Amino acid sequence: MMGCKFDDEGNVIPIGLTIVWGAPASGKTTYVKKQMKQGDLVVDLDLIKQAISMADKKDAGENLLPVAMKIRDQLYEIIAKRQVECDHIWVIAGLPQKEERDSLYRKLKATNIKQCFANKQECIDRAMKDQQRADKQKQMKIITKWFDLFYYER
Numbered sequence: 001m002m003g004c005k006f007d008d009e010g011n012v013i014p015i016g017l018t019i020v021w022g023a024p025a026s027g028k029t030t031y032v033k034k035q036m037k038q039g040d041l042v043v044d045l046d047l048i049k050q051a052i053s054m055a056d057k058k059d060a061g062e063n064l065l066p067v068a069m070k071i072r073d074q075l076y077e078i079i080a081k082r083q084v085e086c087d088h089i090w091v092i093a094g095l096p097q098k099e100e101r102d103s104l105y106r107k108l109k110a111t112n113i114k115q116c117f118a119n120k121q122e123c124i125d126r127a128m129k130d131q132q133r134a135d136k137q138k139q140m141k142i143i144t145k146w147f148d149l150f151y152y153e154r
Helices: 028-035 045-053 062-080 098-108 120-129 136-152
Strands: 004-006 012-014 016-021 041-044 088-093 112-115
Touching: 016 028, 016 098, 028 041, 028 088, 041 045, 041 062, 045 062, 045 088, 062 088, 062 098, 088 098, 120 136
Parallel strands: 016 088, 016 112, 041 088
Antiparallel strands: 004 012
16 A cells, blocks of 8 residues: 555554755754654755756756756655655755645645744854855855745745
């Protein structure tokens, strides 16, 4: 049976699905790496770009972003239909707007949603220290835009 697992007594246990959201450099990937177990499925746009370019995070060009987004959306379809066998699915995304979070939560039938919160300055400081983030000025713009969208929602 796809989309579920069984415990030792044969009871059906649905696959857990956690959406981990927050600003760039807020700790989403770090959180998932600490929580996940071998065999879990992780969907992260940055990791998809790395996979299809065979490049490090800092070298994965933006030219492949549209393709990476299509792959991510296809993964979302597979997940929504529970056509995957694993204990847990982790979706890492920015999702600054509540409507986007709620829509993805419903579409994927998530069991949990976790915000990784760090304030704007913390995110900028982390991004500036992160050697995997190449264009520091662009990183500051992306972080600022995320916080503008997030606080616009309030």
